[in-house]
Amino acid sequence: MHRTDLSPDPLTQFALWFRAADDAGLHPRAMTLATATPDGIPSARMVLLKDYDAHGFTFFTNYESQKGRELAQNPHAALVFYWLPQDRQIRITGTIAKLTQAESDEYFQTRPRGSQIATWVSQQGTVVENRAILEARYEEFVAQFGDDPIVRPRYWGGYRLTPHALEFWQAGEHRLHDRFRYTRQGEEWLLERLAP
Template sequence: MDVADLRREYSKGGLHRADLPADPLALFETWLGQACEAKLSDPTAMVVATVDVSGQPWQRTVLLKHYDAAGMLFYTNMGSRKAVQLAGNPCISLLFPWHMLDRQVHVTGRVEKLSAFEVMRYFHSRPKDSQIAAWVSKQSSRISARGVLESKFMELKQKFANGEVPLPSFWGGYRVVIDSVEFWQGGEHRLHDRFLYQRERDGWQIDRLAP
């Protein structure tokens, strides 16, 4: 297969400057709602990019769990590769790849750790099996076989069968304090629409970018 020959036209519609709200989260909320209405798989999935101490970028997909004017939230094992990298460099990039709608949203910012109360509240809102799974995996570490995870999961499921699953000390979350948001809408003939919101002291600067 020659991947250079794989192409299609983007014809879902344009994005116009006159239609942009003053606050990027208003447009994000509209687009996220439309992604949900279109029944996209995992519409809250976002690619999270971090950088290690050598300058090597890393990416992985996690789920957005909340957003508001203060930022975007996600949760993770605080011993994971991403957490170690964010401890050394709090700069982060998020990408929402809504390909079926010919859309992408790209967010840049810096992370701050969530409070113990915020983490506890979300942890206990998860299904019990998901709570147990957080205890099972030392995320990003090497393991000999999948059976190691499955055995540990069954052991802990039995242990916590009749009681509450405690919050692991190594489990937490981050708030991404947003510096910029870029909205990309695919256009015909590769003439895509791109608008960049950049935070300023008294609001947001909005610029159209060449595709």
């Protein structure tokens, strides 16, 4: 892989690799999201990429979850994608902010009714005695909403990560992998090769 194989714009490059993963029948939206407490204790979990564009990478979750509480106090976060069979990794670091209420409402309304109800049922990350409690709560909400449209709970919504740096890693022969990092420099992106 050579520098000339890469777009000068990391979002264009991301789109190329994302589409290649999609075309290979992978589940390219699954990504690791790492957050940290203000004193630097990390936590990581998978979430689903909803969208990406020049403004950043969006995903949806519970604002009162561990990740939500960490992001409220420390907006610095990282994303990691790994795609086989291409054997490619993309690492992204940046800062995260909530989407607008209107953006979250818009996406919530496109979700299947069962998923909408589940956001009311689950206080993500709290201790639950058993599964039956969750199922009973689900049925209670089904009865409560009846045929009414389901409104988005205020504690559920989207975030956008605005990238400061993106690294594209491609497995190579003899473990001489290719790594290229884009770093934001105002309106421009600095592109550098890194040692594997």
